[in-house]
Amino acid sequence: MAAAEALAPREGIRLNKRLAELGLCSRREADEWIARGWVLVDGQVAHMGQPVLPDAQIKVLPQATSAQDERATFLLHKPVGYVSGQPEDGHEAAVVLLQPGNRWKDDLSPRRFTPAQFKGLAPAGRLDIDSTGLLVLTQDGRVARALIGEDSGVEKEYLVRVVWAPNGPQGPGVVEQGVQAVVPAECLARLRHGLSLDDQPLKPAQVDWLNPEQLRFVLTEGKKRQIRRMCEAVGLHVVGLKRVRIGNVLLGKLPQGQWRYLLPGETF
Template identity: 75%
Template sequence: MPPTLRLPPRGPAGSVPSAPARASVSAPAPAPAPAVERVRINKRLAELGLCSRREADEWVARGWVRVNGAVAQTGQQVALADALEVDPQAQRQQDERVTIVLHKPVGYVSGLPEDGHQSAAVLVQPGTRWREDRSPRRFAASHTRGLAPAGRLDIDSTGLLVLTQDGRVAKALIGADSEVEKEYLVRVQWAPNGPQGAGVVAQNVQAFFPEAALARLRHGLQIDGRTLRPAQVQWQNPEQLRFVLQEGMKRQIRRMCEQVGLHVVGLKRVRIGRVLLGQLPLGQWRYLGPNERF
């Protein structure tokens, strides 16, 4: 027998007694679910330190990346909680990319050839490899292809230049959020009226250079309308300053010195992060070691 539908009792005129009045209480609206943050897959792989964005696009195009088990697509948006898998082939390819530490001479440009000057990359040849290079790598012609400078060094400057095929290294050294230190030894003259003006001091410059100007070199200067980050600047000897910067604008040290009456007559980069120029001879190069980190 079907269940009985029970109705409330009716009054004499067939009316339905009204229910006792109840206070009306509005339940709070449920809070909206937080939006899931998504980013392009190449950015996510780069954030994880696996590769550069350009390399990530190459991996995705080759089918070497999976998202939650499915083959990734170029430009795909992923959430932070998504499981990413990278094919071992990608890691093997990454391990084959090289980073070169070069002692650049004056007269070579850091990047592409310009104004009749050769790129420093032409020095990366078997005959110019430092004999004391301890890297187990054997030189291959492929190691000279796609080398890009990870930071500029002016044509009239010398010292440590890093050339790399590895996007991770480039990002660490010249990415927008890089804080890797670069150390320079800078030989100067005191030229408050310009290098061709009267009163140029070439010896014992430290004795003539105002302390207030040294303080400005450390912090307070601007280039192209942008305030420079604080720098470490101190005298190495009476004619030479030591600069430690965390940025690398074009000809930055020379332009900083000009603003306080100094003329640079020699500039040499001796350190990038934890990697030293050391005893590497001028015009020679070595591989970045497997255990070296900037």
């Protein structure tokens, strides 16, 4: 029996998935590198769809990393009224704000803006149409994987202005000032841990009062309209939401509607 097990073939995984798991690139980038002959497996040029074993020696040629270094990542202070992804319902996509005239005057990056930086550019995470703050748009698969990959645990920090609306925002009993004083303590406890959305329990969150009308949220996940739905579940209604941090990257003084490049050495 042992001999038979020893002779059984070991299963491999697709090379593009393995490269992504190693944090080297996205699967799409991996396919591009493989197609260009920039990846070697056990000393041989790899081919598309190739399975690899866990102990395979994988080498990425310098051409691949040079091409990757040319990929741009933009940090945009998204205003209300723009959608993160494709245009919808008559609203423009935030990418239209990436114009030379909207580049922040205090951007420290030496990079020059070129039309080529729009190729393959996509938002790494969403920000609701009625929310403002830090939005990342990138060509770099490493950045996308870090922020929205299945195993991503990057923190996102939000400043959230709320009103107490246990009967809905148009119902009786709405409190707009001194909200902290009327919200039961158990509501804050449920926001921190104990809520579910879409029949899935939410991960623990950091939630604290910054002032009587504003909460600070720190999340490590990003379900659709998550904070608004969390607040509604405990009788609160969001009237303003701003994302101020993603991982180690701060919105800082970046003006609304303007953008800057992610700096070399700046990581999430």
